[in-house]
Amino acid sequence: MTTATTEPFVDDRLAKRNAVLLALAQALGGASASIVIATGPLIGYMMLDADKSLATLPVSTMVLGTAFGTIPAGMIMRRFGRRAGFTGAAVLGVLSGLLASFAVFRDNFLLFALACSIGGFAGAFVQQYRFAAADTASDAFKPKAISWVLAGGVLAGVVGPQTVIATKDMFAPILFAGTYLAQAGLGLIALFLLAFIKIPKPPRRNRSHAGGRPLLQIMAQPRFIVAAACGICSYALMSLVMTATPLAMIACGLTETDAALGIQWHVLAMFGPSFFTGNLIARFGKERIVSIGLALLAGCSIVALMGIELAHFWTALVLLGLGWNFGFIGATAMLTDTYRPEERNLVQAVNDFLVFGFVAAASFSSGALLNAFGWGTVNVLVFPFVVICIGLLVWLVLSERKAVTTA
Template sequence: MTVTTPDSFVDDSLAKRNALLLALAQAIGGASASIVIATAPLVGYSMLDTDKSLATLPVSAMVLGTAFGTIPAGMIMRRYGRRTGFMGAALLGAIAGLLAAFAVFQDEFLMFALGCCISGFAGAFVQQYRFAAADTASDAFKPKAISWVLAGGVLAGVVGPQTVIATKDLFSPILFAGTYLAQAGLSLIAFFLVAFLRIPKPQRHSHAQAGGRPLRQIMSQRRFIVAAACGICSYALMSMVMTATPLAMIGCGLSQNDATLGIQWHVLAMFGPSFFTGNLIGRFGKERIVSIGLLLLAGCSVVALMGVDLANFWIALILLGLGWNFGFIGATAMLTDTYRPEERNLVQAVNDFLVFGFVAAASFSSGALLNVYGWNTVTLLVFPFVVLCIGLLIWLAVAERRADTTA
């Protein structure tokens, strides 16, 4: 006779331990991304003698590294387990920080961009922390486990910028060399944290056992097309404006600390709402939340176009973060309607590759746009893509309503 244990009596002590470790690792190791975002355009700008439009290349390299790391991260952890994958990525992040610091000392732009790229590759593993937190949790505790890790993401938005402020002048007059040495140190702290994880390796299945429809058939669905387009635009527009903002703020006479704190508020706005975004999606629907996110992105541009005071930049960055949260998380929720359980890993990996590929292109182009056409052009470009995505959402709603009436 089999006795089932109610969820209320399931021992989640291991899951809580893992979730706490991953939340701390997210707060420490996850700060690398905000460090690169806040400083890399400024470092790149100082290194370049002629073509300043390439100043945002290091941030683009980080995002591209994340795009290229999404699929290998899944393969490595599926074969060797979460802990091994996370530990290896943390060491790689430390190497990336040391390489970037050495490049700053040597004034080597391409080497610095390579260090940022490697940091992005390691960051692809950090993106998996929230999923790993749910691996050993009961169904009742899974949402809380994920929330704990998201809380770590909020802290990372503070740790990164504060690290920049504390270390940027450590080796003055060589700015930010100490910051990237500190980034390497943060990655090593994350290494020791994830070393204490206890997550069993997943069982591997052959491709034949996995089954599923052809990828082309999945990607041809209307809902997939709209979800992917909205996710790409939400993330790419956010990246384009965010990458250009520190340079624009310095160009308008504001300080490096002002720019760094602006990125801090932006990252907090990106991750802070995650605690209740899911509830809002459940109450108002995925498409409405995506639409609100797109309108917030447009609102960011409106505020940015109204002036170049500190308040304009900071409010615009906060709206940009909120718009990304609603737009990207809502689009991700829409994507979950397009695949079966056995198709999940492949579709998620392909979607992430598309998203981060476009994000890399957006962050790279933002430097050229800012240098050649100015800050107003960067912000104006948000509007046509917002209109496009809202049009796609309307098209999807009409098509699905027609399908329901004819069914």
């Protein structure tokens, strides 16, 4: 295992302050994403006259925007710093909310999908919050700093769906137009909070080490490969099932409010455990927590295959959120073991590009799979990927133990 060197600037007091601010901003950024997840497929379904399989396209364009924003996000923040990148992205998020509301008013599906992609691009910077919280943290505090930021999603799990419920009929009979105006308002609040974070840029090393190791050398590490694979599967499988769920619920006779509340419970389950996930990682190890997360993802699909009542959907969504939390936070913590301070921006950006590229493919295929093969097929597809990732984790643990005993 290649362990990251100690950060050149370590201040846990500053790290805790930044983590609190970033957690609050995460609550608002996460709320924007949950708004699109809860309403995007429904808006697409209402706007499309013919091919309803494209109803999940707005969610997919949001995720694609995030995927394509990861590399620029890393480059911008490496050049101008974390705060400049985060505040600029918050402005972009406000603009995307305004454009989405206009698109809903005009009943323009492609413009709505474009607005979601712009919001997704801004979301690429939101995804960096968890890494930013760890920038000035000690090695012992890093997992907790990451989990603190993601704990901000607990509030997002309430704010996003409740915003949908409170504003969906604001401009009736045009559903959800007011929701995206409210989304823009949330972005303005996040912009204010982000102005107060303080994260020093990593100092330049000597010329020969300024850029760090070659990227392919870093990516060739077994720990990077397994961490990236588990992060991809945790997020992509969650997206596959979650994106299809609102449409499946409506198809089974449930209401838009049922779907929004289901997403609320899901997002709460995604981020609620973050208050103690860092402690669990410190006590039981990263690989074990990731394995538990993957098992919970499989449990979600088992429950979903047992029935189509409201309780089945909500229970499955809760398990899906818990599985994502353990799997993705654990994989993120594993990733921090693989790079040096001067390499972090590039490696983090490449990791997120890989993750969200696969997440976009999963969310896009979700609607088509649901439309063509049904809810059961969407859930059955979870199992083989869970088995593969658990196998990779076992291989990594055994190979690292062997390396230690033979050293």
